[in-house]
Amino acid sequence: MVDEQKYNADKSRFLISAISNFSRKSNMDASRSYLYLLTFKVLDFLQEYGDIEQTLSNDEINDDLIKVCRNNEGRDLITSPALGVLL
Numbered sequence: 001m002v003d004e005q006k007y008n009a010d011k012s013r014f015l016i017s018a019i020s021n022f023s024r025k026s027n028m029d030a031s032r033s034y035l036y037l038l039t040f041k042v043l044d045f046l047q048e049y050g051d052i053e054q055t056l057s058n059d060e061i062n063d064d065l066i067k068v069c070r071n072n073e074g075r076d077l078i079t080s081p082a083l084g085v086l087l
Contacts, residue, residue: 014053015050020033021058036069040068040073040074042065
């Protein structure tokens with residue numbers, strides 16, 4: 001039987017990690033990253049597909065987050081030498 005409390009804690013840690021990594025790569029502070037990801041439905045995506053995303057590297061996760069933002073009309077420009085990408 002799955003320990004629901006442990007499962008929720010693991011899921012929360014993954015969400016925090018994904019947001020923090022996105023924040024570092026996009027040169028945004030954590031609160032702005034959170035709002036950006038919330039606005040463009042990335043947190044919904046991570047809730048649904050987080051179990052799969054956890055098997056990927058941080059770079060692959062960031063690529064997926066950027067794609068989800070774009071698919072949901074993410075228009076704010078994010079420039080980052082680390083990402084080399086404009087959203």
